[in-house]
Amino acid sequence: MFAHAALDDSSSQVCDPCAGTTIAVRFKMGLAEVKQALIRALTDGDYQHEARDALSEKNLLAIGEVSEKEVMQMVRRTTGGQYSTSPHVWDRDTTVHVFTPQIEGQSWYVKAYFLTWPQGPVVFISVHRRGQR
Numbered sequence: 001m002f003a004h005a006a007l008d009d010s011s012s013q014v015c016d017p018c019a020g021t022t023i024a025v026r027f028k029m030g031l032a033e034v035k036q037a038l039i040r041a042l043t044d045g046d047y048q049h050e051a052r053d054a055l056s057e058k059n060l061l062a063i064g065e066v067s068e069k070e071v072m073q074m075v076r077r078t079t080g081g082q083y084s085t086s087p088h089v090w091d092r093d094t095t096v097h098v099f100t101p102q103i104e105g106q107s108w109y110v111k112a113y114f115l116t117w118p119q120g121p122v123v124f125i126s127v128h129r130r131g132q133r
Contacts, residue, residue, distance in 0.1 A: 031083050033118060034097055035075050041120035042068045042075075047112075050125045061127040071127055074108050077101040088113060100130060 041047050049055070049062040060066040078099040088094040099110040107130035115121050 029095075029117070031078075031080055034083075035078065037114065037118040037120065038075050038097070038112065038122055039072050041114075041122040042072050044120070046120040047122040047124060050123050052125065058126045058128055059124060061124055066127055071110060071124075074101050074103060074110050074127075075099055077103060078110075096125065 045068075049059055052058060056063050061068070061071055078101040082100045082102075084098045084100075085095050086098065088096050094113050096111055096113045099108070101108050101110075109126055109128055109130045110124070111126040112122050112124045115123060
């Protein structure tokens, strides 16, 4: 589905549609690198939002209720125990990054993936308070 996406097993696939080939690429992807790349994408405006039902409830960044700076703070404040990954439901080769930080007593849920690792763009699936999945 996507040209290049980060995978849980620290590899990705690069597809060359002209040649009809797929090449496996290996790299190290830790929480610090993911946070840095996500913050860089937000700073540079190199992000988009995945189309979904209930966008106004599930992606507060997309509707402007939450700012890029607030999402950067959420990402920065996420600890290892508040971070996980899973395959995307539409493309199992794409790693979805889930951040569940606590900010001023409020639990948040940020879910995103990279179209191209590590330079972006980033696609946000969800940005909302926890309990509103």
